[in-house]
Amino acid sequence: MKKEQTIYIIGAGISGLIAAYELERAGFSPIILEASDGVGGRVRTDEFKGFLLDRGFQVLLTAYPEAQRYLDYEALHLKNFEPGALILKPGDAFSISDPLRNPGQTLSMAFSPVGSLFDKIKIYQLTQSLKQKTEEEIFSEKSTTTFQFLKDYGFSDKIINNFFKPFFRGIFLENELSTSSRMFKFVFKMFSQGFAAVPEKGMQAIPEQLKEKLTKSQIRLNTPVKQVEYGKIYLSSGDVLEADSIIIASRPDRILPQLQGQFKPSRKVVNMYFSIEHSFIAQPKIALVTDDQFLINNLVFMTDVSSAYSQNNKALLSVSITKPVEVDDKLAKLVAIELSALTKISAEFFEHVKTYIIENALPDVDDMAYSLAAGNTKVSDGVFLAGDYMLNGSINAAMTAGRKAAEAVISSYQTVH
Ligand SMILES: Cc1cc2nc3c(=O)[nH]c(=O)nc-3n(C[C@H](O)[C@H](O)[C@H](O)COP(=O)(O)OP(=O)(O)OC[C@H]3O[C@@H](n4cnc5c(N)ncnc54)[C@H](O)[C@@H]3O)c2cc1C
Structure with missing residues (x-):
């Protein structure tokens, strides 16, 4: 096999970094071309005013099979969220706990305002049945919308509205739970078999660790x-590069003329950070806002999860808005007023730190899949595709797609050259 082939990877997100790693393992030395000023793509963290700000609230699910394959969790110093969620209503808050990990709290939930004892049993049944299935089996099951699946499974409107809707809106970044039930089951399984976590010093530690593993890539x-x-690769600078193989590990419709117009617009989210003297939650738990009148969908004190997110002793609150919203000067004030209505803490104590408008947060994939045959990553001679949009919007999928594209490149040299 020739190892001096010129292989370019376009995009240094999770998918591109994994593709490079797999190519290196096979003896190649790829060159990654990245538009931005750092690695990580959608997984970046900024240092700002003494805080660590992830560009959009996101978590690593420690049960992701691909993440277990590629990441050194210990070196990331992962900080786990507490399973379950806190439900916030104006002047009221109650907890929904994970029936598997906190059986002692089962009884309280049975009578909690979140759902019924029957819902609790259904959650337990679903968890058990998903445990028996592989990820591939889940993705080969009939697909319906998440909302329809929950109704058909027999969950009450109460628990759908109080828990599933806000929780999964925050994950799928769409408001109707129209995302495929396959993705719902996959994510549910991942939540029940591991933890939601962030690296101690922010999500960007994940791509940085992947970058550190590269020794021969440029x-x-x-x-x-x-x-x-x-x-040929035409750079915006006007330079033209000759390539033996190209892996496009970013949305290809923007650079491959034959794929233009083939992709649906991505899902968006607005992520706002506020600081305050003390956390009003004081536990590493995601809080959900169930009242549709509110813009806020979910919030979490990042400093309750990892104290390293703040270097100035103030608590850092991350707020996600999934509804369409105009981001203007008034929005931070409006959100602070909502926070005040939920907590009875005066709005002026919530100090706005920064707002991220993330236009291309998640791909809107019709036919979600868990994996694909390496050969299906090839679009034309020497051109291969990677990226989460090939499968589903997740770190796990980005890793799988990167690996598959690399495998296809490697096998193209084994068979043809
Ligand atoms: C707010 C938010 C929340 C999320 N929550 C979660 C979560 O909780 N759990 C989870 O598993 N996943 C989550 N995700 C999804 C996850 O982050 C992505 O699935 C994953 O990072 C995608 O990686 P990628 O390499 O496929 O693409 P990207 O990260 O988009 O990487 C593509 C790279 O290509 C570069 N690029 C683009 N165009 C060009 C060009 N023309 N030339 C050169 N370079 C180019 C980009 O700059 C970028 O670095 C979330 C994403 C966001 C934004």
Whole structure:
């Protein structure tokens, strides 16, 4: 096998980094072309005013099979969220706990305002049945919407509205739970078999760790690609690169003329950070806002999860808005007023830190899948695709797609050259 082939990877997100790692393991030395100023793609963390700000609230599910394969969890110093969620209503709050991990709290939930004892039993049944199934089996089951699946499974409207809707809106970044039931089951299984976690010093530690594993790859930052055609890469700078193989580990419709117009718009989210003297939750738990009148869907004190998110002794609150909203000067004030209505803490104590408008948060994939045959990553001679949009919007999928594209490149040299 020739190892001196010129292989380019476009995009240094999770998928591109995994593709590079797999190519290195096979003896190649790929070159990554990255438009932005760092690695990580959608998994980035900024240092700002003494805080660590993830660009959009997101978590690593420790049960992800691909993450277990590629990441050293110990070195990431993962900080786990407490399973379950806190439900916030104006002037009221109650907890929904995980029946598997906190059986002692089962009874309290049975009578809690979140759902009924019957719902609790259903959650237990679902957890057990998903435990028996592989991820591949889950993704080969009939697909319906998540909302329809929950209704058909027999969950009450109460628990759907009080828990499933706000919890999964925050994950799927869409408001109707129209996402495929396959994805719901996969995520539910991951939540019940592991923890939601963040690295102690922010999500970007994940791609940084993947970057550290690369010893033979070159990473060229600030190098946007304009177009890919006939084995040539046209950079925005005007330079043209000749390639033996190209892995496009970013949305390909923007650089491959034949795929233009083939993708649905991505899902969006607005993520706002506030600081305050003390956390009003004081536990590493996601809080959900169930009242549809509110803009806020979910919130969490990142400093309750990892104290390293703040270097100035103030608590850092991350708020996610999944509803369509106009981000203007008034929004931070409006959200602070909502926080005040939920907590009875005066709005002026919530100090706005920063707002992220994330236009391309998650791909809107119709036919979600868990994996794919390596050969299906090939679009034309020498051009291969990677990226979460190939499968489903998750770190796990981004890793799988990167690995599969690398396998396809490697096997193209085994068979043809
Ligand atoms: C707010 C938010 C919340 C999320 N929550 C979760 C979660 O809780 N759990 C989970 O598992 N997943 C979550 N995700 C999804 C997860 O982050 C993504 O699935 C994953 O990071 C995608 O990786 P990728 O490599 O496929 O794509 P990307 O991260 O998008 O990487 C693509 C890279 O290509 C670069 N690029 C683009 N165009 C060009 C070009 N023309 N030339 C050169 N480079 C280019 C980009 O700059 C980028 O670095 C979330 C995402 C967001 C944004």
